[in-house]
Amino acid sequence: MSDGSDSKRNDAPPPGAGAPAAKSRRSMIMAALADLFVTKLDKSGGRIKLVALVFLAVFGAIAGKLVYFGLRPDTQQSVKRAAADTIAVARPDILDRNGEILATDIKVMSVFAEPRRIIDKDEAVELLTAVLPDVDARDLRQRLGSRKGFVWVKRAITAKQQQEVHRLGLPGVGFLPENKRVYPNGPVAAHVLGFANLDGVGVSGLEKFIDGQGLGDLHGAGFSLTPDDLKPITTSLDLKATFAVREELAKGIAKFKAKAGAAAILDVNTGEVIAMASLPDYDPNTPADALDPNHINRLSVGVYEMGSTFKAISIAMALDAGKVNLHSRIDARDNMRYGRFTIHDFHAQHRLLTVPEVFTYSSNIGAARMALMVGVEGHKAFLRKMGQLTRLHTELPETADPLVPKNWGELNTMTIAFGQGLNVAPMQAMMAVGALANGGVLVNPTFLRRDEGDAKANAPRVVKPETSESMRYLMRLNAEIGSAKMADIKGYFIGGKTGTADKIVHGHYSKDRVFTTFMAILPADKPKYLYLTLMDEPQGLPETGGYRTAAWNSGSVTGKIIERTGPLLGIAPRFEPPPQPFPLLAKLGYGIANVPATGGGGH
Secondary structure, eight states, rough: HHHHHHHHHHSSTTTTHHHHHHHHHHHHHHHHHHHHHHHHHHHHHHHHHHHHHHHHHHHHHHHHHHHHHHHHHHHHHHHHHHTTTTSSOOOOEEEEEEOOEEEEEEEEOOOOOOOOSSSSSHHHHEEEEEETTTTTTHHHHHHSSSSOOOOEEEEEEOOOHHHHHHHHHTEEEEEEEEEEEOOOOTTTHHHHEEEOTSSSOEEEEEHHHHTTTTTGGTOTTTTOOOOGOOOOEESSOOOOHHHHHHHHHHHHHHHHTSSSSEEEEEEEETTTTTEEEESSSOOOOSGGGGGGGGGSSTTTTOOOEEEGGHHHHHHHHHHTTSOOOOOOOEEESEEEEEEEEEEETTOOOOEEHHHHHHHHTTOOHHHHHHHHHHHHHHHHHHHHHTTTTOOOOOOOOOOOOOOOOOOHHHHHHHHHTTSSSSSHHHHHHHHHHHHHHTTTTOOOOOBBOOOOOHHHHHHSBBOOHHHHHHHHHHHHHHHHSSSGGGGGOOTTEEEEEEEEEEEEEEEEEEEEEHHHHHEEEEEESOOOEEEEEEEEEEEOOOGGTTOOOIIIIIIHHHHHHHHHHHHHTTOOOOOSOSSSSSSHHHHHTSSOOOOOOOOOOOO
């Protein structure tokens, strides 16, 4: 037993011998691991350095590009150059004759995009259309998908919309200031002013005329050009008078249930159009309404048979040619027959009529006989001289050619003499009657301000002064005792002539549809202004006895317009008639003749 015990004790390690051995092994393991780490680190150092260099290069390029774009001085200018063909150019203010603003520019912000810089086009479309709901998403996606450097997102946005787009923080989307054309008076004078589109290009009216004078060459320069650099355009219009004309015309159209109407005031000495309205009209701030064919300017684009207002021209022609004088008598005892056609009078007297009576009774027969005295060729030559056979040219681009008979014979001369068979623009008929009132000089109408000297410098004389005074006498006589009585506003000594033409429907003259006109001069002794009112298909009313002829509608509306605009235009009422209103005729013994008043509603 002692041997076994001794054996076991001899195999065990001596006390304290195990600890140093374990430490030695751990040290060896740690050393080995350290050597391995150092070895691996030494081997991967090149890779880490390479990766670090790559990241440094990428972020350096990005940072450099950002610094470049941030510090680049012409970044905005490059965008402007890209937009130069489409941005709205500054336009000159348009003023009335008294300096009131009719059209002007305001500054607005518009949203643009640079498709090449937009990262996620679908996201951009979604975000932008959420803020700008009236932008068509499909159209915007198509535009952003193009390779263009610049496209508009939306023009003329509000301040709130600008803030909301800004908050989106979309790269490649920004803002540019633009000029937006505004018309502070809405539809007042719309047909004269016309309108400019979003790109600042004049589309119609004076806006288009301005471009034709050289403003079109400046398009694309809108970044440096401001309205302050452009001289305002002063028109011939009087804003207050134009407003009054439009309002009274609208009341008249409503009262007489007419389809449409128009009215104007012309300075017979300068040719300036002082006021003009054609209803229905449109607001140039929403120019899409101008595309409605019912919104045409009936004074310059529409051409019509002017009815009996044309008798003033016919009688003036016969007087000026020496075929008749105010003492002459015209046979109106029976209707006139020409082949299968018959000409009759609306207020038939069935007797010989003096020239003043032909005018005050508005005799078709009398006018036709006087035209035949001059002859077909003489009639055509006189109307051509009066500007009735060619297109009227003014600053307004919108005009129309008159409708002239192709084969003009005696019957044409007879009917044209009393206002049937020749269609002209009402404005050119005004030009002719203006010449009959102003002493005999044909002054072309204008929508720009000018003085009498400039207006008459190259204006041709078309009738003698004596003829002009005779026509003023006849028009005043008609206001005293004839069909113009309803427009004879006390204190203004007006003269006038009615015109009622049956409308042509499906190639035939209608028996129940008429086109009425009324022209008035004031004051008749020395005219300053010529008024015109026309109505398309006015209706007879109980208070008019069922009459729908011109005196009852266009005539009465003209009276309202005169009453309202006379004070605005500085014409002081005279409650005593002038002592000798027609001095040339007074020498021949003419005064206001004692001619019986016409009955009915006037024709």
